[in-house]
Amino acid sequence: MLRLSTRDDENMPDSTILHGRLATEFKTIRAMMKIYCAKYHHGTPLCESCATLLQYAEQKLDRCPYGQQKPACNQCPIHCYKPEPKAQIRVIMRDSGPRMLLHHPILAIRHLYHEKQACPDKPQINASNRHQRKQNPDK
């Protein structure tokens, strides 16, 4: 059964470690994975392999040296993903991207806009979400 309503995110909690734009990016990727997994793996909401991939994506967002200035991955010179998860994510984005417009129009448009923005020259020092959260553990 495909469950593609936008209202059933309750069983997929937000990231507890990401803030700001990184949290939004996490939501976007999570929504894409949910669409993809429902279609191909009948995940409710995510199969084990997609859940593992989502965790990997969260860790990469947390450690991204650009932090809140993070460019879209297609603009980034760093390529922090290993080849296998990178290939998986690309397949998911290509497949679910168009359908995101229907199911999550605001996230989808934000993502498309983000992909057109140039990457900042250099990451600022200690900008990563991970560093920030270690500095301000109460946030």
Ligand SMILES: [Zn+2]
């Ligand atoms: Zn799956």
